[in-house]
Each structure stands twice: as structure tokens, then as C-alpha cells.
Amino acid sequence: MALPPDPEAAELTGPLFGPAAAGPLDADLTRQHAGRPLGEPVTVSGRVRDRRGRPVRGQLVEIWQANAAGRYAHPADRNPAPLDPNFTGTGRCLTDGEGRYRFTTVRPGAYPVDGVRWRPSHIHFSLFGTAFAQRLVTQMYFPGDPLLDRDGIHHAVRDPAARARLIATGDPVRGYVWDVVLDGPCATWTEGSR
Amino acid sequence: MTTPPQTIGPYFAPGLPPAGDGPAVLRGRVLDAAGAGVPDALLELWPPFARAATSPDGSYALPVPAAPPPYLSLCLHARGLPHPLFTRVYFTRPPDDPLLTALPPARRATLLASPGHRFDVHLGGAAETVFLTF
Numbered sequence: 633m634a635l636p637p638d639p640e641a642a643e644l645t646g647p648l649f650g651p652a653a654a655g656p657l658d659a660d661l662t663r664q665h666a667g668r669p670l671g672e673p674v675t676v677s678g679r680v681r682d683r684r685g686r687p688v689r690g691q692l693v694e695i696w697q698a699n700a701a702g703r704y705a706h707p708a709d710r711n712p713a714p715l716d717p718n719f720t721g722t723g724r725c726l727t728d729g730e731g732r733y734r735f736t737t738v739r740p741g742a743y744p745v746d747g748v749r750w751r752p753s754h755i756h757f758s759l760f761g762t763a764f765a766q767r768l769v770t771q772m773y774f775p776g777d778p779l780l781d782r783d784g785i786h787h788a789v790r791d792p793a794a795r796a797r798l799i800a801t802g803d804p805v806r807g808y809v810w811d812v813v814l815d816g817p818c819a820t821w822t823e824g825s826r
Numbered sequence: 827m828t829t830p831p832q833t834i835g836p837y838f839a840p841g842l843p844p845a846g847d848g849p850a851v852l853r854g855r856v857l858d859a860a861g862a863g864v865p866d867a868l869l870e871l872w873p874p875f876a877r878a879a880t881s882p883d884g885s886y887a888l889p890v891p892a893a894p895p896p897y898l899s900l901c902l903h904a905r906g907l908p909h910p911l912f913t914r915v916y917f918t919r920p921p922d923d924p925l926l927t928a929l930p931p932a933r934r935a936t937l938l939a940s941p942g943h944r945f946d947v948h949l950g951g952a953a954e955t956v957f958l959t960f
């Protein structure tokens with residue numbers, strides 16, 4: 633149900649993560665082990681804004697992803713593709729004063745869901761806004777991936793324009809760019825609250 | 827032009843270390859419409875922020891303040907859910923609370939923690955928890 637109007641609602645505020653939540657090495661997934669991970673090194677960067685276009689500053693961005701072979705370093709992943717001893721696939725950073733984030737990683741591999749379907753390369757993102765109600769967990773995809781057309785999870789977003797907003801721009805040389813706009817809380821709630 | 831949500835999937839690995847023990851603990855289970863436990867769901871509480879994943883039987887434990895506010899906001903992510911679910915855990919029943927006042931008693935009961943800080947989340951069925959939109 634829609635929450636009745638309440639300017640004191642806890643969901644209008646949210647956690648503020650200080651520098652302790654993300655160290656300088658946490659945003660570089662290629663330097664978390666003794667050796668370099670296999671695969672294509674890429675950067676993914678962008679800006680986080682709210683629905684009014686204001687930058688979301690100093691907030692936590694978390695990512696997790698499969699390695700270049702399409703395998704997660706997670707005990708539940710039964711994909712027989714090899715683990716990479718030099719890649720864990722998790723990262724985090726805080727947005728800067730303009731709402732920017734930046735990660736260095738490797739392009740995750742596609743992986744089979746069953747005998748027929750494959751998940752396209754994707755990076756899971758977790759973002760916090762200034763209000764808890766802006767909490768966003770989503771997935772970023774790579775431009776031009778032919779597997780996108782048949783991916784049921786990507787197509788769980790029915791609106792083609794909204795679906796397109798999950799696909800980064802750029803390329804491996806210039807880096808990938810993916811901007812995020814956090815939804816909520818509704819406009820009437822934010823009046824005068826920030 | 828907001829960015830749409832996507833399911834958290836089964837392999838989430840939050841970069842933030844899990845919250846440590848708090849002065850008190852909220853415990854419960856996340857259950858589907860048939861009453862079965864939901865494994866690998868991620869629950870987040872605010873304020874203060876805490877989070878924990880469910881065990882294979884759907885049970886969870888989250889640190890809470892010794893003297894919590896009347897309610898905490900609870901955000902639940904799970905495989906198969908295309909977006910997070912928001913609800914509230916009430917530890918007391920403020921008489922003028924806008925949400926509790928708006929709910930019929932049977933629905934209101936789904937938001938009340940039981941003595942001993944127990945709170946189950948029912949994703950469906952007759953006892954479905956009240957979920958909030960903003």
C-alpha cells in the first residue's frame with residue numbers, strides 16, 4: 633500500500649556511509665590479489681543523481697560480478713567455468729562531490745542459465761540515495777551484446793526505454809559510462825524535506 | 827528517466843562487511859506464500875543501518891538498538907523479486923502513527939514485532955506482510 637503522508641517517516645532519511653565503508657583499493661577489482669585477473673580490463677564510471685537531477689554525494693556504490701569466464705566466486709554457483717584465483721568480483725566506493733563513481737574491473741563473462749539460455753555480461757549494482765526509499769539494486773549491461781535480446785531478466789523491465797537505461801555506453805578503450813538516476817520518494821514527500 | 831531495478835539474484839556479495847552484533851537482536855524468517863523459508867534473501871534495516879542474508883531455512887538475525895525507535899524500516903531483496911520490498915517493524919504502537927492508523931487490525935498485526943523481538947516476513951498468502959510504496 634502507499635504509505636500515508638508522513639514528513640517524519642524513517643524512509644525519508646537514510647544511512648550515510650563514511651570513508652571507512654570503502655577504501656581506495658576497494659574500487660579496483662583487478663588489484664585485490666597477488667596477480668592480475670584473466671580477461672579484458674575495463675573501467676566503469678558514471679554519475680548518480682536523484683530524480684530532480686541533483687548529484688547523490690558521498691554515498692555507497694557496491695558491485696558484484698562473475699569473472700571473465702562467467703563464474704561467480706560464490707559457493708552456490710554451479711557453473712563449471714573456472715574460478716580465477718586473482719578475482720573475487722566484489723567492489724565498493726563512495727560517490728564524490730559531483731555524485732561520480734568509478735570502478736576498474738574485468739568484463740564479466742556471459743554464462744549459461746540452462747542448456748539453452750545464457751545471461752549476457754552484466755555487473756550487479758547496489759546504490760543508496762539520501763533517503764532509504766531510494767534504495768536501488770540493479771544490473772548494468774554492455775552495449776552491443778547480442779545476448780541482451782533474449783535475456784529474461786533484462787526483459788523483466790517491460791518498457792524498452794527504461795530497459796535501455798540499464799545498458800552502458802562507451803567501449804573498452806575509452807571506458808564504459810553508466811549514469812544512474814535514483815527513483816523515489818514521490819515528489820510530494822520531498823517538498824521541503826531537503 | 828529513473829534507472830529501473832533488477833533482481834538481486836542468487837550471488838549477491840555486498841561489499842560492506844555485515845553488521846556486527848548489536849545490543850539487541852531481531853530474529854525471524856522470510857516465508858513464501860506456501861510458508862516455505864526463502865533462502866538467500868537480503869534484509870536491510872534503518873535506522874541505524876544493518877543488514878543480513880537469510881539462512882537456507884529463511885531465518886535471519888539483525889542487530890537492533892537496545893531501545894529502538896517505535897519502528898524500523900525494513901527493505902527486502904530476494905532472487906526472483908524484480909524490485910525490493912519495503913515494510914516496517916514496529917516495536918511499540920504509537921497511537922497517532924499514520925500507517926498503523928490507516929490499516930485494519932488484521933493487516934496491522936503483520937507489522938508488529940512479537941515480544942522478544944521476533945518478526946516474520948510473509949511474501950504472500952493469507953498472512954501476507956503489508957508492503958509499502960513511496
